[in-house]
Amino acid sequence: xxxxxxxxxxxxxxxxxxxxxxxxxxAGLGEQLSEKAGVLNIGIEGMMLAGAxxxxxxxxxxxxxxLGFAGGAAGGAAVALVMALLCVxxxxxxxxxxxxxxxxxxxxxxxxxxxxxxxxxxxLDAATSLPIPVLSELPILGPALFDRHxxxxxxxxxxxxMAFVYRRTNLGLxxxxxxxxxxxxxxxxxxVVTTRTAAVIATGVMAGVGGAFMANIGAGLFxxxxxxxxxxxxxxxxxxxxxRPLWVLAGALIFGACxxxxxALQVAGVNIPTDVIQMLxxxxxxxxxxxxxxxxxLPAALGLPYVRGAR
Amino acid sequence: xxGLKLSVSAIALALSFGAxxxxxxxxxxxxxxxxxxxxxxxxxxxxxxxxxxxxxGVEVVVAEGLGYGDVRPTLRELAADGVGLMIxxxxxxxxxxxxxxxxxxxxxxxxxxxxxxxxxxxxDYTLSGHEGAYLAGRLAAKVTRTGTVGxxxxxxxxxxxxxxxxxxEGVKAENPNVxxxxxxxxxxxxxxxxxxxxxxxxxxxxxADVIFGQGNGSSFGMLQxxxxxxxxxxxxxxxxxxxxxxxxxxxxxxLTSVVWDMTPVYVAMIEDLKADTFGTKSYAIGLADGSVKLxxxxxxxxxxxxxxxxxxxxxxxxxxxxTPEFDAAKVRAMMTDVAAP
Numbered sequence: 128x129x130x131x132x133x134x135x136x137x138x139x140x141x142x143x144x145x146x147x148x149x150x151x152x153x154a155g156l157g158e159q160l161s162e163k164a165g166v167l168n169i170g171i172e173g174m175m176l177a178g179a180x181x182x183x184x185x186x187x188x189x190x191x192x193x194l195g196f197a198g199g200a201a202g203g204a205a206v207a208l209v210m211a212l213l214c215v216x217x218x219x220x221x222x223x224x225x226x227x228x229x230x231x232x233x234x235x236x237x238x239x240x241x242x243x244x245x246x247x248x249x250x251l252d253a254a255t256s257l258p259i260p261v262l263s264e265l266p267i268l269g270p271a272l273f274d275r276h277x278x279x280x281x282x283x284x285x286x287x288x289m290a291f292v293y294r295r296t297n298l299g300l301x302x303x304x305x306x307x308x309x310x311x312x313x314x315x316x317x318x319v320v321t322t323r324t325a326a327v328i329a330t331g332v333m334a335g336v337g338g339a340f341m342a343n344i345g346a347g348l349f350x351x352x353x354x355x356x357x358x359x360x361x362x363x364x365x366x367x368x369x370x371r372p373l374w375v376l377a378g379a380l381i382f383g384a385c386x387x388x389x390x391a392l393q394v395a396g397v398n399i400p401t402d403v404i405q406m407l408x409x410x411x412x413x414x415x416x417x418x419x420x421x422x423x424x425l426p427a428a429l430g431l432p433y434v435r436g437a438r
Numbered sequence: 439x440x441g442l443k444l445s446v447s448a449i450a451l452a453l454s455f456g457a458x459x460x461x462x463x464x465x466x467x468x469x470x471x472x473x474x475x476x477x478x479x480x481x482x483x484x485x486x487x488x489x490x491x492x493x494x495g496v497e498v499v500v501a502e503g504l505g506y507g508d509v510r511p512t513l514r515e516l517a518a519d520g521v522g523l524m525i526x527x528x529x530x531x532x533x534x535x536x537x538x539x540x541x542x543x544x545x546x547x548x549x550x551x552x553x554x555x556x557x558x559x560x561x562d563y564t565l566s567g568h569e570g571a572y573l574a575g576r577l578a579a580k581v582t583r584t585g586t587v588g589x590x591x592x593x594x595x596x597x598x599x600x601x602x603x604x605x606x607e608g609v610k611a612e613n614p615n616v617x618x619x620x621x622x623x624x625x626x627x628x629x630x631x632x633x634x635x636x637x638x639x640x641x642x643x644x645x646a647d648v649i650f651g652q653g654n655g656s657s658f659g660m661l662q663x664x665x666x667x668x669x670x671x672x673x674x675x676x677x678x679x680x681x682x683x684x685x686x687x688x689x690x691x692x693l694t695s696v697v698w699d700m701t702p703v704y705v706a707m708i709e710d711l712k713a714d715t716f717g718t719k720s721y722a723i724g725l726a727d728g729s730v731k732l733x734x735x736x737x738x739x740x741x742x743x744x745x746x747x748x749x750x751x752x753x754x755x756x757x758x759x760x761t762p763e764f765d766a767a768k769v770r771a772m773m774t775d776v777a778a779p
Binding site: 135136138234237238245246247248250341342346349350351352386390393396 | 505621624632633634635636666687
């Protein structure tokens with residue numbers, strides 16, 4: 128084990144933890160936004176997958192990761208728009224529509240990939256990084272945390288942005304009211320449907336960028352079904368974090384760290400059932416967030432469509 | 439007496455009906471979780487089913503890209519369409535497929551469930567390329583510069599466990615001092631390309647300069663990792679693939695692949711159906727009939743390849759034998775403590 132703990136190995140573990148955590152962070156922040164506004168966005172897995180596919184296509188053909196992320200955002204937003212139309216505008220069941228969207232996107236992206244890349248499986252070049260002076264020189268943590276693609280810094284900065292929006296702005300109040308007391312928001316002259324629609328589409332943008340990160344930086348390619356439930360983990364993080372962006376970040380990083388820990392234990396030859404080791408991320412996130420996030424609560428009107436005048 | 443006659447007639451009718459059914463296998467279906475163009479498990483399954491259909495004069499229906507969820511509706515639909523055999527080509531289907539076989543009475547073939555045989559109804563083809571993996575292990579130990587090789591898998595199904603074990607035995611037989619780093623991406627992370635890349639990068643950082651990767655879609659993430667991550671000595675990392683041939687996608691890191699050909703297995707299944715012996719025995723692939731082989735690539739040093747081919751001849755002659763090990767716990771133990779066969 129001692130011979131294994133080299134700087135290179137430890138750096139790769141931290142690097143891997145961040146890479147695994149970023150898509151979950153973006154999905155979790157997006158889901159949290161949607162839930163704040165009262166929409167249980169089960170379709171976030173489909174939004175991530177659409178973002179992964181469109182993001183990869185855009186990055187591959189343009190040779191630009193930034194255009195890839197823009198494409199990912201557009202892909203996620205397109206799926207979110209359908210969700211908003213069906214669930215927010217027409218009041219259909221959010222769980223049923225969310226599952227249907229996810230299944231539909233899985234099939235569509237698999238089909239498109241089959242015709243487009245099924246014989247070639249193109250792969251992107253390694254992402255270029257933006258080292259932060261001084262910090263990137265730190266041993267182990269430097270290369271893993273401070274020598275990354277700017278989207279990583281942007282994703283983490285989103286935590287502060289979302290916290291600021293929720294706590295300090297009228298928009299944050301509107302979102303909170305759309306989720307807790309939509310009728311009161313309506314009476315105050317703010318359109319509940321528009322507020323919720325905007326929240327769902329913003330969720331799609333974030334989930335789409337998360338999916339694009341997974342495809343373009345996490346893997347360097349697109350594979351059908353590659354999100355593998357990351358969107359659902361994002362939902363769990365958002366549910367457990369209960370309105371606090373910082374807790375989504377904590378959950379995503381704990382999850383990523385535990386994934387890296389499982390790799391470390393296996394590579395070190397610890398012979399315990401892999402399933403037990405791989406329960407670690409889920410168990411750790413639930414334990415931490417349940418213990419420290421108990422006092423927060425979910426929006427009162429979560430999952431309920433809003434119809435003016437309905438009782 | 440009349441009752442006895444009726445019973446005998448009924449049994450005779452049932453037997454003759456069964457025999458007609460058995461002889462009349464006009465079409466079979468193969469169901470795969472991913473598209474049959476993955477240069478691996480799914481493609482080999484689809485290609486082999488088509489080849490088997492051609493050899494036996496049976497029509498083949500391909501249902502691909504079905505995902506890893508509930509496959510029962512597709513199985514029911516295929517059964518209603520009248521196929522004579524449904525090959526459920528994913529370990530994730532081995533609960534649903536026997537259920538639908540019972541329900542529709544259409545035979546199914548499943549994987550990774552050797553104890554699930556039911557005569558006439560359920561056959562299992564838990565295949566093992568352990569002989570090829572052993573040779574791959576010998577080759578890996580010959581070419582490693584760092585003295586460390588890695589095994590990355592996206593799950594621990596029996597077929598892959600036996601190949602991981604075979605690889606480890608081969609490595610240790612060639613050079614007992616070579617270290618083996620073993621990592622599983624996830625319990626069923628077959629399509630987790632990002633996980634494949636992440637875990638492979640860590641295994642490379644742990645010193646491995648040869649990666650033996652088993653992973654369906656996730657193997658493309660492994661391939662991406664070896665292409666973009668230098669070994670700890672600064673040199674190239676080699677990749678050893680399984681089941682399919684990714685030569686056309688290679689950017690210079692593909693050392694070889696343990697290639698499977700499942701055609702003989704599917705042909706045997708169709709013949710067993712026709713002979714009413716379906717579901718009564720297990721199927722195997724191996725070096726001797728060419729259904730398992732090592733892929734020759736342009737990246738292979740000629741001298742090492744010749745040495746490995748000589749070992750292959752010894753295996754076929756029975757001078758070297760490798761016993762498949764399907765149990766995950768035993769395979770993990772082998773990674774730190776394995777003896778040469």
